[in-house]
């Protein structure tokens with residue numbers, strides 16, 4: 769059987785200037801709980817509370833997962849290289865009917881927000897998905913009240929392609945959401961024409 773890039777597993781480590789992206793590991797349970805259980809982190813997420821059982825279930829479910837399995841979510845850990853601390857995670861949903869499309873979710877610990885870590889990590893992930901996995905479209909849904917999340921996706925060139933108004937009953941209220949999307953061809957144009965968003969020198973102009 770020929771080995772195409774699409775058959776390769778998620779890399780052991782995807783490095784950025786300050787970070788490493790890798791598969792979730794058993795030892796991540798404590799870090800996951802520590803930040804996912806915080807009310808400010810859970811506010812716009814699918815969970816209300818997050819405890820050791822939730823982390824154990826997630827880690828168990830991830831055991832046989834890999835990138836590009838149609839209809840599944842792969843969780844990716846973000847680790848600060850200098851300290852070895854897990855500071856956040858991404859969820860990558862490979863669509864069941866169109867595995868060249870990925871939905872993305874992102875969660876970072878509050879102590880590590882506001883310093884460009886999420887931008888740096890997401891840029892790396894987008895590069896990987898578009899160039900190594902031949903992704904065609906990557907998209908994310910954010911609560912319209914979640915300003916940092918919308919800013920993150922806009923900063924990396926995502927187009928806002930929908931604004932659903934009070935369309936979903938969520939955590940006791942009717943919620944409005946944006947859908948952000950980025951195509952491979954848009955990412956390619958941006959990569960050639962736009963300064964890297966994660967670099968310190970370019971941040972002031974974004």
Ligand SMILES: CC(C)(COP(=O)(O)OP(=O)(O)OC[C@H]1O[C@@H](n2cnc3c(N)ncnc32)[C@H](O)[C@@H]1OP(=O)(O)O)[C@@H](O)C(=O)NCCC(=O)NCCS
Pocket residue numbers: 808809810812813873874875876877880881882883884885886887888908909910911914916917919920966967968971
């Ligand atoms: C969504 C989320 C990951 C965004 O995190 P974030 O910290 O805003 O994003 P970044 O790490 O890229 O940091 C961006 C900020 O750091 C600043 N920054 C970026 N790079 C920098 C650098 N190299 N040096 C210094 N500052 C930098 C930016 O100016 C920006 O600041 P601002 O918020 O004052 O405009 C975070 O808010 C989060 O995890 N929230 C809880 C979970 C959640 O709601 N997830 C979304 C579900 S859809």
